[in-house]
Amino acid sequence: MHKSTEPVLSGVVGFFDDADSLIDATVKVRDSSFKYFDCFTPFAVHGLEAAQGLKRSKVPYVTGFCAFSGTGLAFWLQYYACKTSWPHIVGGKPFNSLPAFVPIMFEGSILLGGIATFFAMIYFNRLPNLTKRAFDPAITNNRFAILIENPITNKYVDEHDEDEVRANAFSSEAAESFLKTVGAKEVRKVYEEGWF
Amino acid sequence: MAHAHAAVHRIENPGSLKSTGTLTSVFGAFIVIGLIAFFATYSGDQQRAWTCLLRSHFFFMGISVGALFFVAMSWITTSMWTATIRRVAESFTAYLPIAIVSTVLVFLGAHSLYSWTNPSLVHGDPIIEGKSGYLNLTFFYIRAGVGLLGWLFFAKKLVGASLSSDQGGDFKKVYGMSRKVGIGFIAFFAISFSAMAFDQLMSLDPHFFSTMFGVYCFAGAYQAFFSMLAIVVIILRRTGYLKGIVNENHVHDIGKWMFAFTIFWAYTGFSQYMLIWYANLPEETGYFMLRFNHGWENISIALFIGRFFLPFFLLLPRGNKRCEELVFLVAIWCLFMHGFDLNWIIQPEFYPDGPRVGLPEVGVWLGFLGAFGLVVTRFLKKNNVVSIKDPMLPDAVNYHHI
Structure with missing residues (x-):
């Protein structure tokens, strides 16, 4: 943590109407030398994730893996209970009756897949987020914003990688003028106070 | 990805199909093949000719009425993305008059197909005697007639309104009317399609009954409709008519529907099977005993794998549903499996000793395909291939998946 009395600049924000x-501006920021940036919109904007250059979420793979595990586990549970551990004749059916197991296997897939999706979503969204606050209430109302982050304050930048930090040396003037050239209506600095 | 945000603001009207000469002659040839196949089979083995006819009749009737269901659904749900492909679905409903002709043909074969039409078999059989209030030829004709004429009426209303908007009709009025008519159609469709499935397919074994049967047939037919839609839309896109209107997002959505109804088909099929397996009632299990013996057991397994497992895993990854070529191939496969499924429903009742697959089956189906293709190309030649005045069209063209 930075313990100076000077507030630490965490980034520069540009507002759009x-x-x-x-x-359009996001595409230009993506193709610029500013590596760490994020967009804030009051509603989901179609095509924004492509403009930001975001990769596909990994959540579906977690869901798929856990759902198929659920199928297998539910089969094993019933096979163990009905055939191995406590074999009972029910309705004259065989101990290992696949048709009777299928609904539970289906439910097992849904249950494990659903729970895994929830936790994977939490994890990949970097939640819970107890420190970051909204830097301007307008982004939940009627304005759109791009925040170019100062790599120093981004906790996902490897601080030990000196080259990485130097290569991304942050200049708030450069970021401000760049945001203006891509069409921001209002540009201002964001400090750690009020944001972190 | 870099072009993903490039929005299209002006949509060129692709117009209607231009040269259809080759298509018309190919489909015409198919009809001739179908007629030859039917009459050649009929002269040797009447029953086999009628089973081929029934299967192909139900195959294409299900697709065209499934198309009408899709059109009604897209009005009711105000779905935006369907604006680009709704007209193609509407073109399938042009087959409905031919479905009336093929139903009359099935009536002609009723005595060969349905054992409950034979009084000497009904008499003394308490189960069929008990059903005779429903399973008699007069009521059978009435149900089919009411169902088909009703579908034709709703198709005229829904498709006619959509077509009138191309000529400059007020879209607000078209929308309000289609919504109301669509809701009416859904209610009518639920009852009439179940009745069709019960009458024409389930009553092949008059002892058997399953309340899931109508839903099962609907699930299969609706999936087959989406497969047919995918094929026609992709062909129209490749030939340039829907270029710039349909993009990979729409192919993705059709792929999702195919995927969803692959699962729904398996769900209804399994629900029907599991309850019968559990309850173990003789008049119900007979249906599955026929299909689990004498070579039919392999067909049953192939049906489950081919109609559920393969399309399920092929359509599961996102990238596959966005790949036009793969969706096209899976759609052809699904149509094949729909015919396979109908064969599995119909043939064991007549040939419990094993499946019959040969030139009659393929030939008669080709004949029906020819008729279907002819009316669909004729419709698309007369009308625009896209509902160009639809106010949702610009949004539909420009929309993206998140």
Whole structure:
């Protein structure tokens, strides 16, 4: 943590009035040398994730893996209970009756897949987030914003990698003028106070 | 990805199909093949000719009425993405008049197909005697007639309104009317399609009954409809008609529907099977005993793997549903499996000693395909291939999946 009395600059934010100009600007920021940036919109904007250059979420793979594990586990549970541990004749059916197991196997897939999706979503979204606050209430109302982050304050930047930090040396003036050239209506600095 | 945000603001009207000469002659040839196959089979083995006819009749009737269901659904749910492909679905409903003709043909074969039409078999059989209030030829004709004429009426209303908007009709009125008519159609469809499935397929074994049967047939037919839609839309896109209107997002959505109804088909099929397996009632298990013996057991396993497992895993990854070529191939496979499924429903009742697959089955189906293709190309030649005045069209063209 930075313990100076000077507030630490965590980034520069540029505001836009509509989704189309935000997407156009986001493409330019993505293709620029600013590596750490994020977009804030009051609603889901179609095509924004492509403009940001975001990769596909890994959540579906977790869901798929856990759902198929659930199928297998539910089969094993019933096979163990009905055939190995406590074999009973029910309705004249064989101990290992696949048709009777299928609904539970289906439910097992849904249960494990659903729970795994929830926790994977929490994990990949870097939640719970107890420190970051909204830097401007307008981004939940009517304005669109791009935040170019100062790599120093981004906890996902490896601080031990000196080369990485030097290569991304942050200049708030450069970021401000760049945001203006891509069409931001208002540009201002964001400090750790009020944001972290 | 870099072009993902490039929005299209002006949509060129692709117009209607231009040269259809080759298509018309190919489909015409198919009809001739179908007629030859039917009459050649009929002269040797009447029953086999009628089973081939029944299967192909139900195959294409299900697809065209499934298309009407899709059109009604897209009005009711105000879905935006369907604006680009709704007209193609509407073109399938042009087959409904031919479905009436093929139903009359099934009536002609009723005595060969349905054992409950034979009074000497009904008499003394308490189960069939008990059902005779429902399973008699007069009521059978009435149900089929009411169902088909009703579908034709709803198709005229829904498709006619959509077509009138191309000529400059007020879209607000079209929308309000289609919504109301669509809701009416869904209610009518639920009852009439179940009745069709019960009458024409389930009553092949008059002892058997299953309340899931109508839903099972609907699930299969609706999946087959989406497969047919995918094929026609992709062909129209490749030939340039829907270029710039349908993109990989729409192919993705059709793929999702195919995937969803692959699962729904397996769900209804399994629910029907599991309850009968559990309850173990003789008049119900007979249906599955026929299909689990004498070579039919392999067909049953192949049906489950081919109609559920393969499309399920092929359509599961996101990238596959966005790949036009793969969706096209899976759609052809699903249509094949729909015919396979109908064969599995119909043939064991007549040939419990094993499946019959040969030139009659393929030939008669080709004949029906020819008729279907002819009316669909004729519809798309007369009308625009896209509902160009639909106010949701620009949004539908530009939409993205998150």
